[in-house]
Amino acid sequence: MGLTKSEIFTDTQNQIASLAKVIGHPARVAIIQHLLKLNSCICGDLVDEIGLAQPTISQHLKELKNIGLIEGNIEGTSVCYCINPNKFDEVKKMFIEFFGQKSCIKDGCC
Amino acid sequence: MGLTKSEIFTDTQNQIASLAKVIGHPARVAIIQHLLKLNSCICGDLVDEIGLAQPTISQHLKELKNIGLIEGNIEGTSVCYCINPNKFDEVKKMFIEFFGQKSCIKDGCC
DNA sequence: TATATTCATCGTAATATTGCAATATATAAA
DNA sequence: TTTATATATTGCAATATTACGATGAATATA
Numbered sequence: 001m002g003l004t005k006s007e008i009f010t011d012t013q014n015q016i017a018s019l020a021k022v023i024g025h026p027a028r029v030a031i032i033q034h035l036l037k038l039n040s041c042i043c044g045d046l047v048d049e050i051g052l053a054q055p056t057i058s059q060h061l062k063e064l065k066n067i068g069l070i071e072g073n074i075e076g077t078s079v080c081y082c083i084n085p086n087k088f089d090e091v092k093k094m095f096i097e098f099f100g101q102k103s104c105i106k107d108g109c110c
Numbered sequence: 111m112g113l114t115k116s117e118i119f120t121d122t123q124n125q126i127a128s129l130a131k132v133i134g135h136p137a138r139v140a141i142i143q144h145l146l147k148l149n150s151c152i153c154g155d156l157v158d159e160i161g162l163a164q165p166t167i168s169q170h171l172k173e174l175k176n177i178g179l180i181e182g183n184i185e186g187t188s189v190c191y192c193i194n195p196n197k198f199d200e201v202k203k204m205f206i207e208f209f210g211q212k213s214c215i216k217d218g219c220c
Numbered sequence: 221t222a223t224a225t226t227c228a229t230c231g232t233a234a235t236a237t238t239g240c241a242a243t244a245t246a247t248a249a250a
Numbered sequence: 251t252t253t254a255t256a257t258a259t260t261g262c263a264a265t266a267t268t269a270c271g272a273t274g275a276a277t278a279t280a
Contacts, residue, residue: 001237001238001239001240001263001264001265002236002237002238002239002263002264002265002266002267003237003238003239003264003265003266004135004136004137004237004238004239004265004266005137005161005162005238005239006136008160008161008162009136009137009139009140009160010140013136013139013140013143014136016133016136016139017133017134017135017136017138017139018134020130020131020133020134020139021130021131021134021135022134023126023127023130023134024127024128024130024131024132024133024134025114025127025131025267025268026114026116026119026123026124026126026127027114027119027268028127029119029123029126029127029130029208030119030120030123032208033123033208044226044227047227050118050119051115051118052115052118052268052269052270053269053270053271054226054227054228054270055227055228055229055230055269055270055271055272056268056269056270057227058227058228058229059228059229059267059268059269060268061227061228062228062229071220072220072227073219073220074227074276074277075219076225076226076276076277076278077224077225077226077227077276077277077278078225078226078227078277079226079227079228080218080219080220081220082218082219082220088209091209092209092210095205095206095209096205096206096209098139098142098143099198099201099202099205099206100202109183109185109190109192110181110182110183110190110191110192111233111234111235111267111268111269111270112233112234112235112236112237112266112267112268112269113234113235113236113267113268113269114235114236114267114268114269115268115269135237135238137238154256154257157257162238162239162240163239163240163241164240164256164257164258165239165240165241165242165257165258165259165260166238166239166240167257168257168258168259169237169238169239169258169259170238171257171258172258182257184246184247184257186246186247186248186255186256187246187247187248187254187255187256187257188247188255188256188257189256189257189258
């Protein structure tokens, strides 16, 4: 059906999945990496940096904005994007907590 | 088009995205959490535990197997699944490295 | 004001994902 | 061998995602 049954899962499970889903595209990974590297923010040379059309990049930026991971600031005709440090730390913590659990002890079936 | 242009991204970017994409569904998050909680492995009571039909769970398990995050072991008519600790640690490290970078210093445009 | 530049939005085609019923497969038990 | 049980696979419908051309909105410059 293409429609995820979010109702049957916990808030935490849905949150982790939503965040992971947004990171689950190489263009968005590339955008995050680029914004992290150039500490001061970056505008639409992301379009040149990454090899996708401008509307496509704009769409990916929108998804990153939707979960609050990045922010945009209008500067003349261009828009300057950067990481939202608070949200970034929050997401980081969420993943560390998810993965931080001890991994399966070898006393099971495999 | 619905088709990701993987060619234009680095291996690392594609890897991170692929892993995140698999985690980007609450059912798969729930499966991982459940397998982590019950240290010894678990079979298809995942179907009862999570509220999705058996073929759907089977499909999600397949995706988790594909990236090597879980393993299945046939035990009679049932199959016992568990986390692959090595792969789990590898994935953990990859995410920590990705998020581990210092977050954007507040000297940019936003 | 007219034009150029930058970015967002809309519309759309191609493909992917989600979920399930039906069915196949494999093993255990009778 | 037959039947029951557990899981995988297939096929399909509904929806989501990806990518881009065309266009719109906003600001800067001539």
